[in-house]
Amino acid sequence: MTGTPPAGQTGSRTPFGVRLAAAMAEHGPLCAGIDPHPGLLAAWGLADDVAGLRTFALTVVDALGGRVAALKPQSALFERHGSRGVAVLEEVVAAAREVGTLTIVDAKRGDIGSTMAGYAEAYLADGSPLAGDALTVSPFLGAGSLAPAVDLALATGRGLFVLCLTSNPEGREVQHARTADGESVAAQVARFAAEANAVELSGLSSGAAGSARGSGALGSVGLVVGATIGDAARITGVDLAAVRGPLLAPGVGAQGAGAPELAAVFGDARSQVLASSSRGVLAAGPDVAALRAAARQAAADARSALVG
Numbered sequence: 412m413t414g415t416p417p418a419g420q421t422g423s424r425t426p427f428g429v430r431l432a433a434a435m436a437e438h439g440p441l442c443a444g445i446d447p448h449p450g451l452l453a454a455w456g457l458a459d460d461v462a463g464l465r466t467f468a469l470t471v472v473d474a475l476g477g478r479v480a481a482l483k484p485q486s487a488l489f490e491r492h493g494s495r496g497v498a499v500l501e502e503v504v505a506a507a508r509e510v511g512t513l514t515i516v517d518a519k520r521g522d523i524g525s526t527m528a529g530y531a532e533a534y535l536a537d538g539s540p541l542a543g544d545a546l547t548v549s550p551f552l553g554a555g556s557l558a559p560a561v562d563l564a565l566a567t568g569r570g571l572f573v574l575c576l577t578s579n580p581e582g583r584e585v586q587h588a589r590t591a592d593g594e595s596v597a598a599q600v601a602r603f604a605a606e607a608n609a610v611e612l613s614g615l616s617s618g619a620a621g622s623a624r625g626s627g628a629l630g631s632v633g634l635v636v637g638a639t640i641g642d643a644a645r646i647t648g649v650d651l652a653a654v655r656g657p658l659l660a661p662g663v664g665a666q667g668a669g670a671p672e673l674a675a676v677f678g679d680a681r682s683q684v685l686a687s688s689s690r691g692v693l694a695a696g697p698d699v700a701a702l703r704a705a706a707r708q709a710a711a712d713a714r715s716a717l718v719g
């Protein structure tokens with residue numbers, strides 16, 4: 412992909428889907444989560460306070476920045492330290508940008524449309540300190556309520572990952588439910604993303620974006636589809652390949668999924684998958700070389716399941 416900008420360049424008009432595809436090709440289809448759980452802080456010999464949080468999170472950026480396709484800080488585990496924890500999240504986003512690594516801020520935001528516009532400004536606007544390259548969002552107030560986030564993400568070259576078939580077993584109660592016309596909630600969500608990507612991809616016409624056009628191009632509105640879901644895509648009638656966007660696949664590592672599950676769950680949509688692992692990689696810390704080795708192994712496992 413000649414002319415593709417550095418993967419971590421944010422605020423450009425080069426679409427997130429194009430930048431993510433380049434980063435996955437360069438580093439392998441792995442997103443490393445930054446989840447500073449109290450137990451991990453303790454295991455790393457750190458206090459469960461803002462200083463410990465900061466050391467933990469910036470060590471991960473230092474170890475894995477420039478070496479993985481994306482980093483995904485888990486907002487909840489920063490928020491639990493209050494406003495100073497959120498300031499550390501802002502630092503993490505800036506540090507990753509500095510080393511050219513894409514960030515997916517995992518805050519799972521969702522609200523009525525007019526309030527969603529506020530969240531969109533916080534996480535997707537140029538110049539906002541919480542704006543990484545993409546945001547996880549919840550469509551369970553109705554997928555259409557996410558329209559302000561879609562609009563701002565596409566306008567700023569950022570992306571979204573919309574919860575669709577989540578890795579936790581309780582998710583089925585909502586996601587497998589059928590609407591009055593028989594479509595599953597998950598399929599409705601997937602259709603929402605597919606429609607946004609179809610519009611975006613049909614508009615790509617020149618430069619780096621244009622070179623990514625074609626059957627393999629990824630739009631910027633992805634889905635979250637857990638690697639632990641078994642045959643839920645078939646059960647719910649979700650056509651993952653038709654989404655033409657990236658598929659963030661948590662559940663790898665600590666939640667039990669590995670290469671066989673990735674291959675089985677994603678079938679002909681495997682090339683769109685960004686496998687995501689947090690504790691499975693972070694448990695190797697705080698040693699930087701050990702963190703790098705763990706991420707390298709996780710990326711190799713994901714690549715073996717998803718590429719080729």
Ligand SMILES: O=C(O)c1cc(=O)[nH]c(=O)n1[C@@H]1O[C@H](COP(=O)(O)O)[C@@H](O)[C@H]1O
Binds near residue numbers: 485
């Ligand atoms: O959006 C997510 O990333 C997500 C969606 C989902 O369905 N399941 C899921 O585990 N996650 C997140 O992915 C991370 C998983 O962490 P590990 O189980 O330690 O790899 C956590 O930050 C979860 O909040």
